[in-house]
Amino acid sequence: MQPRNMSMSGVVDLAAVKAAQEAKAKAEQARAEAARRGDTGAVSPAELVLDVDEAGFERDVLQRSTEVPVVIDFWAEWCEPCKQLSPVLERLAVEYNGRFLLAKVDVDANQMLMQQFGIQGIPAVFAVVAGQALPLFQGAAGEQQIRETLDQLVQVAEQRFGLTGLTVDPDAVPGERPADAEVPAGPYDAMLEAAVRALDSGDLGGAVTAYKNVLSEDPGNPEAKLGLAQAELLRRVQGLDAQKVRQEAAEKPGDVAAQIAAADLDLVGGHVEDAFGRLTDTVRRTAGEDRNSARLRLLELFEVVGAEDPRVTGARRALARALF
Template identity: 75%
Template sequence: MQPRNMSMSGVVDLAAVKAAGEAKAKAEQARAEAARQAGQGGGSGPAAGAVPPSALVIDVDEAGFERDVLQLSAEVPVVLDFWAEWCEPCKQLSPLLERLTVQANGRLVLAKVDVDANQMLMQQFGIQGIPAVFAVVAGQVLPLFQGVAPEQQIRETLAQLIQVAEERFGIIGIEVDPNAEAVATDAAEAEVPAGPYDALLEAAVVALDAGDLGGAVQAYKNVLADDPTNSEAKLGLAQAELLARVQHMNPQAVRAAAAENPRDPAAQIAAADLDLVGGHVEDAFGRLVDTVRVTFGEERDSVRLRLLEMFEVIGADDPRVTAARTALARVLF
């Protein structure tokens, strides 16, 4: 596990995009099942998907980091508090972070990392001193601050984090039920039954991790051959095909060609692929919408289809996709 992009203006982490979509669906299923079980027997259990306030502050370790932080960050910003028992400043900061997290009412989760027990995580994040505070949003790591900061400054930082999560990733947090029973606190860890295509999907992920983009593409296509509506396979295929297209590109040459030929669909599509991989989502969408505007017939259709593929990579619920769909409709009709 490597820390993701360390910048508020960072790039799209394509591996995280795929993991985030899968994690969000599984987490929703898990919490709904836990809520259903809590409500059995005529009780007034929590609403489906809701968690008790105590579930907003968790302890995490290296073994559970992928599940408890990276996957959870697909639906709520996760604040990481690196601390140790011997650290006096940590004893001032941690309770403040816990209080502000609970007050955020589901728009944040606080994950506490004991550095003495998790030296590898400390090294991977490049931490030189504690307390150190990071955030993870949609699989991307954002550095927040180090040391003890004034409460007002921390409040403003967390408010900015929530705003970034909502505006750039469409992540609005999780529902909190103050009356939820403690059984719901472990909902994110509930077992989800294996699906019929889990083995093929896992093979695709392994191929992606190994750099075998052709193998990943084929694995996703195998799933879609049996289940054309499988959302995870559609997302994975769009991602793998995008990575395959840009793998051997010369970025300087591609961008020069796009600048010299603003009406050339192939040149604009190639540049848009680079934009998307580089995290410039709005630029990629805007470039192709503009190209649709100045092309006709088969050329226009090729650009439109590539834009729709890009929507698959980012996700239909992303506000940038919604805006781009509206812009596309305006130039088409």
């Protein structure tokens, strides 16, 4: 497992967006299945802090990260700053009452994990959310800084990934959680998997067709809608000369097609606000078919980023002001 950095404030990572949607769907399915079984899924406070090794990393960190953010504390017995930091993290894990899990990794016993995360020194603290790894901080940190970082982490996990954390029951007995039931496969899982394979292999046309096939049967399928928006965006920017497109957009502010192409590149490059602002301005200063073309592309880009992203919420308000 090679960790990836996931920005919590700026860049749109299309893979992370896809992971967010998948994590939300899995979390909703798991909650629905638990409710059907009458299982609250509650854990004891003692289960909020785990000792994790290489053998159990996939189970205890990667799999659990689809239901709750997992904070990883890389430490060692000989590390004095670790002895100051670790108790603070353990106390906060209990205080946050299931909003995150704390996984403690002894680097002396788990050298491979240390190398995979690219850790040069300890203490080092990472998080994994929906299988996406991101660094939180390294070295000594004050409790206020730690709290601010954790607050941001749990907010992003809930807003972008639908991870609301675990239910904690002080009377629960550690280790007595019911065995997880298999979530039944959805009716379009095979078709969606084929679309993902096409997308991952660079067959953007095939991915677009596969996602459209799903939507023809299930128009509201969220994974297909997101996948189609991503595939169409990537197909539009494929082969574009970015420098030429940006130069043309700068020289021809009234050219709607040039602004739309530049907005696509803005989004793929992670400049979300620039993409939204460019198209909103285009809507504001155009009329008729030109205005409608810019408006529709902006709505498509909203689909890529996700309706729950605060940048989309703000851009929708700006679009409404531009239109009315």
